[in-house]
Amino acid sequence: MSTEQMNPFKIVQGQIKRAVDMLELEPAVYEVLKEPMRFLEVTFPVRMDDGSVRVFKGFRSQHNDAVGPTKGGIRFHPDVHADEVRALSMWMTFKCAVLGLPYGGGKGGVVCNPKELSKGELERISRGFFQAISQIVGPEKDIPAPDVYTNPQIMAWMVDEFSKIKESFQPGVITGKPIIIGGSLGRNEATARGCVITIREAAKKLGIEIKGARVAVQGYGNAGSIAARLMHEMGAAVIAVSDSKGGILNPAGLDPLKVLAFKDETGSVVGYPGTKPITNEELLELECEVLIPAALENQITAANAGRVRARIVGEAANGPTTPEADEILAKNGVFVIPDILANAGGVTVSYFEWCQNLYGFYWSEEEVNSRLEFMMVKAFENVYNMYKSKRVKPRDAAYLVAVDRVAQAMRVRGWLG
Numbered sequence: 001m002s003t004e005q006m007n008p009f010k011i012v013q014g015q016i017k018r019a020v021d022m023l024e025l026e027p028a029v030y031e032v033l034k035e036p037m038r039f040l041e042v043t044f045p046v047r048m049d050d051g052s053v054r055v056f057k058g059f060r061s062q063h064n065d066a067v068g069p070t071k072g073g074i075r076f077h078p079d080v081h082a083d084e085v086r087a088l089s090m091w092m093t094f095k096c097a098v099l100g101l102p103y104g105g106g107k108g109g110v111v112c113n114p115k116e117l118s119k120g121e122l123e124r125i126s127r128g129f130f131q132a133i134s135q136i137v138g139p140e141k142d143i144p145a146p147d148v149y150t151n152p153q154i155m156a157w158m159v160d161e162f163s164k165i166k167e168s169f170q171p172g173v174i175t176g177k178p179i180i181i182g183g184s185l186g187r188n189e190a191t192a193r194g195c196v197i198t199i200r201e202a203a204k205k206l207g208i209e210i211k212g213a214r215v216a217v218q219g220y221g222n223a224g225s226i227a228a229r230l231m232h233e234m235g236a237a238v239i240a241v242s243d244s245k246g247g248i249l250n251p252a253g254l255d256p257l258k259v260l261a262f263k264d265e266t267g268s269v270v271g272y273p274g275t276k277p278i279t280n281e282e283l284l285e286l287e288c289e290v291l292i293p294a295a296l297e298n299q300i301t302a303a304n305a306g307r308v309r310a311r312i313v314g315e316a317a318n319g320p321t322t323p324e325a326d327e328i329l330a331k332n333g334v335f336v337i338p339d340i341l342a343n344a345g346g347v348t349v350s351y352f353e354w355c356q357n358l359y360g361f362y363w364s365e366e367e368v369n370s371r372l373e374f375m376m377v378k379a380f381e382n383v384y385n386m387y388k389s390k391r392v393k394p395r396d397a398a399y400l401v402a403v404d405r406v407a408q409a410m411r412v413r414g415w416l417g
């Protein structure tokens with residue numbers, strides 16, 4: 001039995017501790033940051049299509065609001081658990097800090113399998129959950145958004161539910177909404193776009209040509225499928241992609257849009273014509289220049305990290321690499337762009353969306369994308385400079401930038417004594 005730490009909550013605690021120690025900060029910083037300031041567990045009844053009532057469980061975690069209201073997505077997944085949601089909210093705090101956004105970290109989750117639910121059931125779960133957490137969310141308190149297996153339609157039901165409770169339209173309570181009710185242009189692509197920008201910047205530093213670079217993408221949801229498309233548009237060869245059912249390989253390169261159309265039609269990328277079936281594990285070990293884990297946590301572990309042959313890993317997912325795997329990748333010269341930087345494009349455009357909602361003034365897609373570009377490049381530079389000057393792993397560098405910022409906010413607010 002491996003003794004590798006796989007609990008994301010313990011993993012993020014270790015990451016914070018390392019940064020606090022490296023920065024030689026007062027011990028109170030770790031004491032405040034080591035767990036969320038607020039954690040709500042709810043159960044709520046939902047009427048199913050067959051007339052029966054099922055009770056669902058959900059969580060909302062608010063890690064730290066020293067910098068501003070908490071922010072982060074809601075995931076719907078059968079395996080969601082309390083410690084995972086805690087950890088994801090903590091990663092959000094540091095993600096927002098790396099980008100310099102005026103937010104702390106939050107996250108939510110509902111234990112359910114959207115693939116087995118009708119549209120009506122999904123709507124009633126979305127409304128039921130939002131009602132259950134409505135006391136602790138709000139445009140100035142905590143602002144949810146999409147995450148794994150949730151989407152703009154689900155955000156629309158949630159905003160509708162909240163607006164009814166508050167007896168007024170409340171678009172600023174949630175981001176990732178459909179455009180017609182106050183969503184931002186560019187939000188849907190933003191996580192992938194931000195990730196691809198960081199990969200492009202890393203490739204420049206490492207002297208890797210994106211044109212012709214081989215790319216493997218694990219996960220073909222919002223982040224993975226759009227990252228594949230954007231890499232393809234930049235001239236890279238997307239040789240392999242996968243989803244929860246398995247992966248496909250074509251060394252000559254795939255057309256990501258056609259693969260997406262196939263998945264929309266059949267439910268999976270598996271079986272796409274002209275490809276060789278591979279497993280999710282095999283995908284991670286392919287010889288390529290860029291590997292994009294865009295699925296769930298703990299995919300690159302001590303067990304397989306030694307066989308990763310990519311030169312750059314761009315973490316579109318949250319927490320895809322364990323700490324032990326991180327050490328192995330660093331030793332092997334693999335440049336890992338950590339999740340709290342690589343996938344921060346989503347929350348960055350969520351911030352733009354929230355600003356637009358508060359102002360009631362809406363931006364063009366060009367404006368959104370050019371501001372995103374500016375912020376991602378600046379954040380990448382900050383982390384890269386820290387990486388160079390402190391001679392630490394890129395992930396540690398990102399935590400040094402982030403933890404220091406949150407500590408400064410807590411210090412001036414008088415939280416540290």
Ligand code: GLU
Pocket residue numbers: 071072073074095143144145146147148175176318343344346347348350
């Ligand atoms: N769920 C996304 C993340 O993990 C986006 C969060 C947001 O936009 O608030 O970063």
